[in-house]
Amino acid sequence: MNCENLVLWHSLQAEPVACRVAIAGDFLPAGRLMAPQIRDWDDMAQCLEDYFRDVSLTFANLEACLATDGLTPRRLCGIGEIVSAPESCLDYLMALRSQAVGMANNHSYDFGQAGVFRTREAILSRGMVPIGAGHTLAGPPETFVWQGPGPVRVGFWAAAKATLQPANAKMPGVEPARQTRARQALESLRSQGAQTLIALIHAGCLRTNRPDPEDVHCLDSIAQCGFDVVVACHSHRLSGYRETNGASVRPSFCFYGVGSVVSGYACTPEEREGLIVVAGLNLAGELVRVEVRPVVLDRSGFGTVPAPPAAQMVLDRFRGLSAEIADGSYEYAFYDDMSQGLLQLYIRDAKTAFRQSGIRGLARKLRRIRVRHLRRVVHKAIG
Numbered sequence: 001m002n003c004e005n006l007v008l009w010h011s012l013q014a015e016p017v018a019c020r021v022a023i024a025g026d027f028l029p030a031g032r033l034m035a036p037q038i039r040d041w042d043d044m045a046q047c048l049e050d051y052f053r054d055v056s057l058t059f060a061n062l063e064a065c066l067a068t069d070g071l072t073p074r075r076l077c078g079i080g081e082i083v084s085a086p087e088s089c090l091d092y093l094m095a096l097r098s099q100a101v102g103m104a105n106n107h108s109y110d111f112g113q114a115g116v117f118r119t120r121e122a123i124l125s126r127g128m129v130p131i132g133a134g135h136t137l138a139g140p141p142e143t144f145v146w147q148g149p150g151p152v153r154v155g156f157w158a159a160a161k162a163t164l165q166p167a168n169a170k171m172p173g174v175e176p177a178r179q180t181r182a183r184q185a186l187e188s189l190r191s192q193g194a195q196t197l198i199a200l201i202h203a204g205c206l207r208t209n210r211p212d213p214e215d216v217h218c219l220d221s222i223a224q225c226g227f228d229v230v231v232a233c234h235s236h237r238l239s240g241y242r243e244t245n246g247a248s249v250r251p252s253f254c255f256y257g258v259g260s261v262v263s264g265y266a267c268t269p270e271e272r273e274g275l276i277v278v279a280g281l282n283l284a285g286e287l288v289r290v291e292v293r294p295v296v297l298d299r300s301g302f303g304t305v306p307a308p309p310a311a312q313m314v315l316d317r318f319r320g321l322s323a324e325i326a327d328g329s330y331e332y333a334f335y336d337d338m339s340q341g342l343l344q345l346y347i348r349d350a351k352t353a354f355r356q357s358g359i360r361g362l363a364r365k366l367r368r369i370r371v372r373h374l375r376r377v378v379h380k381a382i383g
Contacts, residue, residue, distance in 0.1 A: 021146075022278050041091040051305060055097055061200055065083065066090070066119045096261075100156040102202075104200070104201075135172050137167050143188050148281070155185075157200075158200045161218055179222065194285075206236070213334065227252060238275050240318060241253060241292075258277060261276070262302055275292045278291045294315055
């Protein structure tokens with residue numbers, strides 16, 4: 001088996017693949033990235049070009065605001081950073097054949113609605129399509145249908161569970177990852193002739209490779225609506241996957257964390273591992289093959305095709321995490337991971353919020369302590 005190309009599933013009919021669509025994780029072109037000071041963004045994409053030679057289209061999550069000169073950033077509520085990048089970073093995505101760019105994440109509104117508008121304009125100016133942020137819930141979800149060879153049509157939807165600014169009926173924001181919105185997106189995509197449907201969901205938890213059980217339920221419910229491939233990113237770590245029974249005769253595939261292709265914030269070896277999910281389609285546009293290709297971020301923060309030993313390590317971790325999801329043991333491991341230092345993390349966040357914004361900042365931070373975070377401590381205590 002070629003460890004750089006792990007096939008997870010293929011159609012029993014052994015139908016030939018007419019085209020391939022890649023789904024990547026987080027593209028976070030900020031932080032401690034070093035290489036763009038020396039080389040162009042599209043040059044840096046050459047480190048991954050071998051993975052995309054046979055790919056017709058790539059779907060990735062842009063986790064940064066672009067062209068933000070003169071804009072005022074939002075106030076932070078604790079530990080974290082405001083993320084922005086030059087619009088020239090889009091040359092990297094273009095080099096990887098990106099056409100659909102997800103904007104549904106927790107940094108889309110770091111510079112308010114003006115930042116969202118400028119980012120969307122930058123993406124559109126390069127012939128790509130932004131989806132996932134900047135609209136209200138009064139209308140249907142924002143989607144994109146790619147016209148492939150012949151009758152092939154692939155539908156894309158981006159949404160977020162991990163976001164600070166979810167849209168509502170009156171205020172524009174980030175598309176929320178809800179089953180009702182997933183059904184509306186599916187109906188819209190089907191009405192435009194899409195045969196294969198792909199959802200990129202911003203969900204997951206930092207500091208662990210295991211998915212939150214709530215996020216697992218969220219992704220599974222989206223797959224059950226009829227999406228063929230559902231991919232999560234936010235933790236900046238890879239997690240496992242499983243095959244589920246979707247709404248069609250074909251199975252659906254949920255990936256609960258695929259890491260990053262670029263990140264200037266990788267702090268641990270686990271945050272330097274990722275996956276590219278590749279969906280193979282037949283001449284009718286139906287899903288007939290699913291595979292993953294391992295990625296390792298180098299010291300500069302850019303994704304590379306790893307050497308066979310490193311690739312095997314990434315895939316072994318992926319297999320192990322997938323086995324935990326299959327037998328359910330990931331739940332206890334997740335709560336164990338997340339309970340480590342949780343209280344100290346909140347105290348640190350609260351101190352930072354107070355230093356930045358005084359009592360109001362502390363109040364905002366305390367309002368963000370979610371029930372599910374407290375639940376993690378309880379699960380750790382009672383098993």
